[in-house]
Amino acid sequence: xxxxxxxxxxxxxxxxxxxxxxxxxxxxxxxxxxxxxxxxxxxxxxxxxxxxxxxxxxxxxxxxxxxxxxxxxxxxxxxxxxxxxxxxxxxxxxxxxxxxx
Numbered sequence: 001x002x003x004x005x006x007x008x009x010x011x012x013x014x015x016x017x018x019x020x021x022x023x024x025x026x027x028x029x030x031x032x033x034x035x036x037x038x039x040x041x042x043x044x045x046x047x048x049x050x051x052x053x054x055x056x057x058x059x060x061x062x063x064x065x066x067x068x069x070x071x072x073x074x075x076x077x078x079x080x081x082x083x084x085x086x087x088x089x090x091x092x093x094x095x096x097x098x099x100x101x
């Protein structure tokens with residue numbers, strides 16, 4: 001199965017699968033990080049409700065993106081990887097800080 005737009009780019013079936021898996025992995029990793037952060041912050045003696053709400057909003061966004069992806073164009077998958085990969089990189093130091101508490 002080729003993704004819409006893949007044929008014009010000369011992508012193979014294998015490349016399409018790799019793109020799909022990469023997007024899924026990116027979103028899954030972000031969901032895992034957000035779940036951890038929401039839990040860790042909620043366990044603080046004085047949880048930051050605004051921060052938790054921000055992470056919950058992003059988590060809902062990721063959920064919505066995951067379920068809107070099937071059938072999307074190659075460009076959309078690439079944008080998801082870029083956008084949410086960047087969010088993963090931004091949250092990594094935050095996760096690391098919570099893990100050392």
